[in-house]
Amino acid sequence: MHRDTAHLRLRQISVTFGDTTAVAPFDLEVAHNEFVSLVGTSGCGKSTLLNVVAGLIPPTSGTVTLGGHPVGGPGRDRGMVFQKYTLFPWLTAAQNVEFALRDKPDLPRRERRAEALDLLRQVGLGGREDAYPDQLSGGMQQRVAIARALSYRPEVLLMDEPFGALDALTRRVMQDLLTQLWEQHRLTVLFVTHDIEEAVYLSDRVIVMSGTPGQLRREIPIALPRPRNRDLASDERYREACAEAYEEIFTAADTALS
Amino acid sequence: MTNLVGQDRDSTVGLSRPTPRVPRRPGRFRRTASTAASVTSFFVLLGAWWLITELKWVDKLFLPNPAAVLTRLGELASGGELGEDLGVSVYRVGVGFTLATVLALPLGILMGRYRLWAAVFEPVIDFIRYMPVVAFVPLTILWVGTDDGQKFLIIFIGTFFQQVLLFTDNVRHIPQELIDVGRTLGLSHRRILQRIVVRASAPALWDSLRVSLGWAWTWLVVAELVAATSGLGYRITIAQRYLATETIIGYLLVLGLLGLATDQILRRLGALMFRTATPHK
Ligand SMILES: Nc1ncnc2c1ncn2[C@@H]1O[C@H](COP(=O)(O)OP(=O)(O)OP(=O)(O)O)[C@@H](O)[C@H]1O
Ligand SMILES: [Mg+2]
Numbered sequence: 001m002h003r004d005t006a007h008l009r010l011r012q013i014s015v016t017f018g019d020t021t022a023v024a025p026f027d028l029e030v031a032h033n034e035f036v037s038l039v040g041t042s043g044c045g046k047s048t049l050l051n052v053v054a055g056l057i058p059p060t061s062g063t064v065t066l067g068g069h070p071v072g073g074p075g076r077d078r079g080m081v082f083q084k085y086t087l088f089p090w091l092t093a094a095q096n097v098e099f100a101l102r103d104k105p106d107l108p109r110r111e112r113r114a115e116a117l118d119l120l121r122q123v124g125l126g127g128r129e130d131a132y133p134d135q136l137s138g139g140m141q142q143r144v145a146i147a148r149a150l151s152y153r154p155e156v157l158l159m160d161e162p163f164g165a166l167d168a169l170t171r172r173v174m175q176d177l178l179t180q181l182w183e184q185h186r187l188t189v190l191f192v193t194h195d196i197e198e199a200v201y202l203s204d205r206v207i208v209m210s211g212t213p214g215q216l217r218r219e220i221p222i223a224l225p226r227p228r229n230r231d232l233a234s235d236e237r238y239r240e241a242c243a244e245a246y247e248e249i250f251t252a253a254d255t256a257l258s
Numbered sequence: 259m260t261n262l263v264g265q266d267r268d269s270t271v272g273l274s275r276p277t278p279r280v281p282r283r284p285g286r287f288r289r290t291a292s293t294a295a296s297v298t299s300f301f302v303l304l305g306a307w308w309l310i311t312e313l314k315w316v317d318k319l320f321l322p323n324p325a326a327v328l329t330r331l332g333e334l335a336s337g338g339e340l341g342e343d344l345g346v347s348v349y350r351v352g353v354g355f356t357l358a359t360v361l362a363l364p365l366g367i368l369m370g371r372y373r374l375w376a377a378v379f380e381p382v383i384d385f386i387r388y389m390p391v392v393a394f395v396p397l398t399i400l401w402v403g404t405d406d407g408q409k410f411l412i413i414f415i416g417t418f419f420q421q422v423l424l425f426t427d428n429v430r431h432i433p434q435e436l437i438d439v440g441r442t443l444g445l446s447h448r449r450i451l452q453r454i455v456v457r458a459s460a461p462a463l464w465d466s467l468r469v470s471l472g473w474a475w476t477w478l479v480v481a482e483l484v485a486a487t488s489g490l491g492y493r494i495t496i497a498q499r500y501l502a503t504e505t506i507i508g509y510l511l512v513l514g515l516l517g518l519a520t521d522q523i524l525r526r527l528g529a530l531m532f533r534t535a536t537p538h539k
Contacts, residue, residue, distance in 0.1 A: 054442055055441075055442075056438055056441060056442070073441075074441040074442045074443075074444060075444050076443065076444040078442065079442070080438075080439075080442040082435055082438070082439070084433070084435050086433075086435045086436060086438075086439050088436065088439075088454070088457070088458070089458075089533075089534045089537050090457060090458070090532070090533065090534060099443075099453075100443050102453075103445075103449075132533065132534070134534060149442075152443070
């Protein structure tokens, strides 16, 4: 799993809200086509960090660069999938995806629609394109949100606990779908989760964070072969990686409490 | 497949999602039952009125019986007064309310979206809003006289400031995440305002509009009671002078029915225009 040059680079990123420091100087490099997860206890600054990369929150100090260019705000080179369901309730599934493509001058209406339908098929929602969000389950809504984020072909996909609200079974299905999309679209993914098994199963690298203030505690490379499947559960290396991450998080939590 | 969807859907019920307005229709039974209940309450009210007058508990000078009121309304209708009064009042409310709304809507949306706009206007509007509208009646007469302009002005004063604050609140309550989606899509402030903020808050704005239309009517009648030569409120004042209680009560009924009808129509229109309610935080 050797990676060449860093694609996304966070240098000495720190964020303070008033007098609380949410993120202490933080460094991270993510290579092209790499899948990196951030795990850590609640409130350790994962969302804050992701929002900084998305350009939604300006960092108090430090820089984010993407492909060598500094990131100064939100932009279409990064796609974001939020934890909450963020589809527009007044639009159908297809219209929600098309919404992201509206201002592309080279894309006539009909092609836009065709592209949206194609993406919905890719996320397993073929045939549901005319359903409104309130007619879709939580898992289906997140599929649409993923399709929307992929529609404009961002270089990096940022995901903030996208499956956090889903039941265990739906979660698994979504994880496999994401892996598949990641391979197909050759995505670079920065993924935030509470779920260590999920992080290990999906990632090339798991970053364990400790709070507060949020900082990088440990990097765990996941050298498991791909394609991966659920048989991993009995794989020694998988279990070791999970144990290592758990250990880090618990000791981090202990030091924070003592 | 359908079964799975159904199950999946139940598991997400507890999450914060906009309550769908149309899809969760009450069943046919529940709907007819609730209509029946509404109609019944009207008949109970009517029955009580009739009973009180029939048993002569109250002098008919103070409370005439339903039949007398209906007869009087019939006379006023065929004589043309009712239609004329209605026409004048509807016109005044129409103009005053439209003026207020046309100005309050953009201002409220901007104040709900941008802190600077709120900082500039909110305290002032809050300040004026607490001044009793009735006290503006003599003032506006001094300013512009007693013609239609004064009625527009009273309706405007009574409606505009409240509307702005309602609209501001409507816009503030849409989820930040929807705006963040727009930002991550690279939309400009203006596009976010047009395509997300306005659209997301539209159902709530519509409801506020419905509520404020009721106030517009109240202030119109107040203005007409004090100084007017036409309109529903004017007729009520005249009726009081001649102790024509039937006319007063008849006109009150007309006002009530008018309010009920417009509100129902606006509700239906809202349901047609907006499939779901405004999502909120
Ligand atoms: N807008 C804000 N204003 C003030 N403090 C904030 C703000 N956003 C986050 N914080 C604080 O920053 C810290 C990190 O929050 P953040 O949401 O990034 O945590 P998280 O790791 O994503 O937690 P969770 O796993 O529960 O989502 C918390 O202590 C939080 O209270
Ligand atoms: Mg978070």
